Amino acid sequence: MKIIVPMAGKGSRLRPHTLTVPKPLIPIAGKPIVQRLVEDIAKVAGEKIDEVAFIIGDFGAEVEASLIKIAENLGAKASIYTQDIALGTAHAIKCAEASMTGNVVVAFADTLFRADFTLDTNSDGVIWVKKVDDPSAFGVVKLDDYGFITDFIEKPQTFISDLAIIGIYYFNSGEKLMDEINHIMDNDIKVSGEYQLTTALENLRQKGAKFSLGKVDDWMDCGNKNATVETNGKILEYEKDEFTEFPQSANIQNSLIIQPCYIGEGVEISNSKIGPYVSLGKGTKVINSNIDNSLIQEKTIIDHGNLSNSMIGSSAQYFGVAREISLGDFSVLDFLSK
Structure with a gap:
């Protein structure tokens, strides 16, 4: 299994702390946010992590060395990709296309979580969500009577669902996800001016992919000073x-x-x-x-x-x-x- 970690954002809401250190490398209780994230995923994945791919900005050689060490401590290969321009969540994953094969977990390095579950590797995918008071700032999902996802909606301005996607996803085929991401980018399909992962997920769902729901016990934000x-x-x-x-x-x-x-x-x-x-x-x-x-x-x-x-x-x-x-x-x- 592979873990794909998009983390190229500037972390502007956490300034001044992100002026000198990328937000995912800010220590929380003695460990960088991104290290805690990949370690937590490794605990619940239920199988060996073969590769951790980090999608970064222009963070420098010292940061890259730190990320390589995080992967190696899990016994995994480290891959480093650069996202020069922020064009959305789907574009970030596109930057790591060479690593998007087989079973993958995509985890955006904005949050930490606590959960106790076994990853169902037989499903097409698992989308982790958490109920929120204001879903307008998030991608959200709707469910059918059997608990499968029926719709992916990016930042709804009217109430559709309060199940917010927390930024952690499992896919049993990284290749299929990349096919949809390439489709929306080749056809310049944007939402709010960006290539969104939720668009690719909705396309996969319409083609028959079954996505189940992963629920977390706690979703911990690191977006600003108070939250961190x-x-x-x-x-x-x-x-x-x-x-x-x-x-x-x-x-x-x-x-x-x-x-x-x-x-x-x-x-x-x-x-x-x-x-x-x-x-x-x-x-x-x-x-x-x-x-x-x-x-x-x-x-x-x-x-x-x-x-x-x-x-x-x-x-x-x-x-x-x-x-x-x-x-x-x-x-x-x-x-x-x-």
Whole structure:
């Protein structure tokens, strides 16, 4: 089985954190989003992952090396493709056409999920969905009385269904999907100016393909700062048994840690209260601070911070008392000297 991961988007809603790091590589509880995604898929796939194909933008050699390592850690081959221009979800998959053979899982690197199921590899495909309050921002599906999908609709402006496609799909034939994607691109069939995967899925359905429904227990968005901080907290709660011990290189003095928290290698904490639901990346230093429900990346300094629902990037410095902030990599915010 292969995993195809389109991840070339700029992540503009998560700026300033995506100005220096592609969104799928932002760590959540110590692991990049995309690493957590492919590991979660591998757990539920039920068979060996032979290849992980990443569709990226102009991210550079260092990012490509990180992605190759993620695939190799699963015992899989890594393939890297580039999407130079964002022309829609179907176009993104087209960029990885050489890898679209046999059984494939397509997973867009925008979200994380929790689910407990066995993948039905005998069906034509499985589309994972989640009920949402506002389906107008998503592709949605309609079902028949037997639970099979009868319609795929991209971002409906009037209510049709509240079953939103979360961006994870299984296909028993990557070749058949590519035939439909090539058809809509060759004939310039667009929705809202882009080549949409839902168009290809609807074409396959009309030709007799049976798509079943995959439901997730939790769908965790990483689209903006608030959603990413919330997802960090959920992952810490789900995996709290993995965070009961801190690395020996961490130096914690005169401080209270309220679990669950992720404490990275070389973290220094003094005279502070940390947690619950806080991630502190490798080499970060926290002094005289109270922090809860926040995501702090690597090699950052926080002094006299009183932070909640906050996200701070790597190699940043924060001195002050604000309750909620979003501070990007290599930034300095100093309230103490004023």
